[in-house]
Amino acid sequence: MGARLFQKIGYIFQSIASIVYNKGEVCLLCENPEEKELICDVCKSQIKILKLKYDVEQQGIKFPCCSLGIYSFNLKKLVLMLKYENEFMAGKILASYLSSYIKEDLEENIDLITFVPSSKASYRKRGFNQCEVLCQYVSEECGIPYRSLMRKKSEGRDQIGLDTNKRWENVKDSFMMINKEEVFNRKILLIDDVVTSGATSFYGAKCLKDGGASEVYILTVAKSRV
Template sequence: MGNGIVKNLRFLWDCVLQVIYSTDENCVLCGQDLFGEGFMCNDCEERIRFCEDAFQVERHGTSFNCYSISYYSGGMMELVLMLKYKSNFRAGETIANYMIKRIEKEKIEFDAVTYIPMSKKSLKKRGYNQSKYLAKTIGDALNKPLVSYLCKIKDTKDQIGLSGNERWNNVQESFDVIDKINVKNKNILLVDDVITTGATAFSCADQLMKKGAKKITILTAAKSKV
């Protein structure tokens, strides 16, 4: 009984300290004071190399339109790493806000938003799927449903360090659609954190199309080499 009371008091005290020493008015990257809306100071935002143009991910005559907020370097790389490996969801919210602005700018229309799934082993190790977090934040902001259309059915090697062909071979037949009814005739926004060769995103998008989706648009926080 006594231990329970102590734990509750500690929890309440932690909440009070978070309010008193909140960092919500500081730059998510450098900690500099902010005097307006947003999560980043101008100096840190200037370190993001924004991508203005759409591109296509193509394989065997099939292609999908893809948008990336920036190149995988500088400020955006730091934000992705903070979300992915340090559980910094304020960094994730910052990324998602950029993605939402891009959706509105490009007038991307979609019925539902989904994400690149992780294997059960990887999900258990990390505790969360960073791409799902981004997708949910986007869906909540734009009043679109988050649907877990996909699952990973085969463990794969880490894509880091693999050549282009090795990446494509590594993810081949690694994903499947688990919601085969609701996917039909849907315009779907597929979200991920980083796209390199496009092998993973293409494999997921291709599965969705084969199961009856009408159109797939890929949106990532950053791109590297594509």
């Protein structure tokens, strides 16, 4: 419990530091002068929001999914800045696009927002879960409550470098429900950062559905070309 609390305190400190030291004087992406917003108009124009809609499916079970765009260029750069450089303002930018999609294009009324849990090893290494960061920002902007509803019950291998079949096998049955009473008969939006094979998002959604959710929808920042 003490270690977990220490990690949370570190995450809060990093979040505050990210806000304090990014004063909007330079663009987050190109570092050219930018007084009004976090990124300049040129960099913003290079973020291609395509709203890619598709299903993630396995063995006849499928869940509707939307990815804002392809995992490339500035969209990819923002994800990597959040994930590996602790740049929480990059997460705030990404969350603003996710929130716009929810407000403008998601036809369903969502009861709860949740996120794909990270492994204990990843959480220890970063001190935070990038999907939870996105979830928090989206919850604030959309006024929809968010909850932690799953945890990863097995570490497994890192998905990076695995082929499609191994990705599906690696993540199968790796999630378990927590706070199950929050899930029953509710429409839940599951947020992930990047979809590659779709295995992680699928099994996360399946865990929620098996736990009693009436519907589960998946929303991700990007879809990998791989």
